[in-house]
Amino acid sequence: MTSSPLTAAAPATSTSPVGGRRRRRLRRFTRRDVGVLAVLLGIPVALDLALIWATTIASIGLSFTSYNGVTAIKWVGWRNYDQIFTIYEPFWRAVRNNLLWLGTLGLIATPLGLFLAYLLDKNIRLTRVYQSLFYMPVVLSLAVVGFIAQLVYSRDHGALNVLLGRADHPTDWLGDPNINIWAVLVAAIWRHTGYVMVLYLAGLKAVDPALKEAAVIDGANERQVFFQVIFPTLRPINIIVLVITVIEALRAFDIVYAINSGRNGLELLSVLVTQNIVGEASRIGFGSAIAVILLTTSTGFVIAYLTQIVREDRS
């Protein structure tokens, strides 16, 4: 893209009768291009540095302090981390919930999305209607999904207990800390499945039908065609879906926050960061330490992903 103006300009100027000006002109354009590009790249780079890197480094720095937003910053070393791992009760519940989130999205929602995409790719009747229906939850923000979940799951007034005929001995879907995470995960799966489905649907459209025909002619059955021919060709999509699933699991926040501010069994790391940092007598240092733990975890996934991409580009 960036080199196209040059190549476009070169033939135009080469036909010019004044040959001596050719070089100067070309160089001047180049310099301008460089200038334009420097500015166009410079703005996003500066914003990236200021908004992402500077804040990240500030968070890491603050995580070693007892800063509360008002009084002077006091260095406390590893104390915040020590307290998070030893005495801060919600932390391990949050880690468990984030892992559950990752596992459920990866092992249930993603295969389900792939399955639906595969069915819809067969151009069955009303396929567009089904596509819209499954994709609908993705358009809803998770906060809205959270409110819908409340309407369905509320112990005294929710639809689910009535439908199950349990109005007299209601199950506390959102208040019982052993159940509520699963109730919420159902809502999260409902949403994530549609997202994954659309990605795979796009991927499946790009699969060369000749591959499938060849496999069928060679005597492969449907299952073999799918697992040994189609699925391997979907590899780029698989990586994208994997990354999206991990990101969704780590950044999960709004649905539990909409339900009960992410407490009582619905703790997530992102919620704990918010609860500690946003508040009257904010524990910014402590909250930053949780954020750094979350950052470190995400970085692991990002590195794995980038390594994969780089390796693919080479091959």
Place this chain on the structure above:
Amino acid sequence: MAYTVSRRALLKGTLLGAGALAVPAALAAACGSSDKSGGGGTVNKSVTFGSNYSDDVPKKAFADTLAAFDQSKGFTTKINTVDHNSFQENITRYLQGNPDDAFNWFAGFRMRFFAAQGLATPIDDVWDSIGANYSDAFKIASTGDDGKKYFVPFYNYPWALFYRKSLWQAKGYQVPKTIDELRTLGATMKADGLSPIGFADKDGWPAMGTFDQLNMRMNGYDFHIQLMAYKHSWTDPKVKAVFDLWKGLMPLHQAGANGRTWQEAAQDLGAKKSGMYLLGSFVSQQFKGADLDDLDFFAFPEVDSTIGTGAVEAPIDGFMVSKKAKNPDGAKEVLKYLATAQAQNTYLKTDPGDVAANTQADASGYNALQKKAAAFIGGAKQISQFLDRDANPTFASTVMIPALQKFINDSSDIDGLLKSIDSQAKSIYTT
């Protein structure tokens, strides 16, 4: 050639576009600070007010109250209303950034904390002229750690056990005076098919009210306040006794509290599914007309006869002047007005759950519930604010909310619970 030129033009356009996007972002910060110098100091009668009265009824009531002041004194007060919860969560940044001249806030640790951080202006000169309007309990509640006054009380509301008179008359229930009578009454109600004590803790804070009542009845007001300031350990046997008592009462509480909001529990009280409900008198917001007239309350019963029931939980809402106020003198004038009986009467006309803080406020406009609440608070020996106002708010929200919700789910391991609370309290209070 023409092709290349149009490309440049396009690039130029893009550049301008990018610049147009980037420049406002860069200016935004500058604008924020330049605002501060504008409109300040010189115009004495222009005052800005940061308000968290974001619900429709109190919002209008407060606007009416200040409008009456503007009219009589020629002031221009501007109210910036922010959602109740957001206002509280952002208060630290708000007060350090570009705060309004005066703002709504709460008495207790919450007030003293920000006063101690130097984010509020002392207003002893205001108190010189309004002091006669308030009882000693309110004067103490308005005083910071340094002995200066920082707060003007506006109204307060009691926490008590609310019930419907018609239901109790029909069933022949009597107001319990002691914890044993409460247990007996609860057993009767259970036999009658009611949830004896309505209970909801999805929001996290209502259960704190139950703890406050039990602790003050069992260990007294002084111990309670000292515990809130972490002068006692949470593993103290006296605290454990409170949780043991609560555990014994738990079967009388409405089940599934962690999945229920206080509004839902209030509706259950209104629908006569619950026999009584321990909450602040703002529970009356959920009652209208004849139902509101049917609502009554009584003090949490006595647990220890040597301690009695003199301690009342009645959180005070009021006003402070920010340290960075552009017009502190104007703000003080507004606060003097808000301390008058007239201002508080104007406000409370539209708010049936609260009681004026000014002792000279005209009680004739009160409904039966407000009259009783005023007498109840007036007869209090000591007044507590509420756990999240008397204790460090960080401790209240990040430690006590999860701990109490855990206790509601499973009250078997009290020792483990208190040990966990104590170790976290130590880490927060000693920072």
